[in-house]
Amino acid sequence: MKTLVIIPAYNEQDTIYNVVTQVKNCGLKVDVLVINDGSNDCTSQKAVQAGAEVIDLPVNVGIGGAVQTGYLYALYKDYDIAVQIDGDGQHNPKYLNKLIQPLIDDKADMVIGSRFLEETGYTPSFFRSIGIRYFSRLVSHITHKPIFDTTSGFRAINRKTIELFAKYYPSDYPEVETIVYCSSRGIRISEVPVCMNYRQGGKSSITPIKSIYYMIKVTLSIVL
Template structure:
């Protein structure tokens, strides 16, 4: 089976080399593609210097547009599975075989790597945990399914989910909304316990000052998606 790692990267010069070398060491049976989302630092110079496999977007599309570009690449190149891995070094790809096994054995459409099942490793910041708990409860209310880590970007999709996401994918802060998209369409989502690490470098796109805006905007997007025909 062809397996692809999608790595959205915006100003990840401090961590992208670590991320790719970790993938080469721990997940050699996966191909990878870096989606350079019009970085303003020297990320693209690092990609060129190391001859990494990457696509550079002509304009900044945000996390949703960058990830969807990866899904389009996966669809057009015949991949059976695609997993999103952040370029900041937080996601430990040594857990990918566990996620693949779970996807296959449980006949799931997506496996989300959750840091909150075994509660080991980096558990995120306090404000992020508040938001995660809120979205877990909102998704439970709307879909009657508990997703313990709905903001996790560490997620493995099968071919069916790849085909859907290549056509439609949320633009801003897409992780919780895309969960609702799948559940509404009766796709099967399961979670697997993983350990995440603190960022190797760079800054999160969600700052303290924008946390309330993030929660309100994503909540509205989830509700609109839920009531949409």
């Protein structure tokens, strides 16, 4: 199936070359698209050097806008599957086959790479840990389906879900909201266990203060 790997990146010049290279060497026939989200470093040049197709956004629109740009590209270029991978090296491309197989077998419409479905040794920071547990319980209650890793950005979707995300995608902190959004529209969601790395470079945008804002904003979004 025609597969596109979407890598949103903002100031990821230290990691993007290796991420693209690892995807291209993962043993699967996939195309790689880097969405350079208004970076002010050499992210775009490094991605091109690694062999990725690059879309340079003129300003920083945030993770939601960057990822949706990738889904619009996937829709217009007639891809069957789209996979989202972070540009900071956290997501290991060796799990790509495991992630997309349920889509190929028509057992799911969206597959989430989960750090917590099995014991992997991954230990998030204190504030992240609180948010992860909170949203897992909230989303599981709303969707009536256990979801263990609601904040994972390592996920794959089929054509049906590509069309859905091309029409609407949350502007920021989209991972949790999109699960509820998809569930309410009959999208079949599953998780597969994966091991993730800690951030290989760059700086996280989620500070302790933003963690509180994040929890309030996303809770209101999914409840309303």
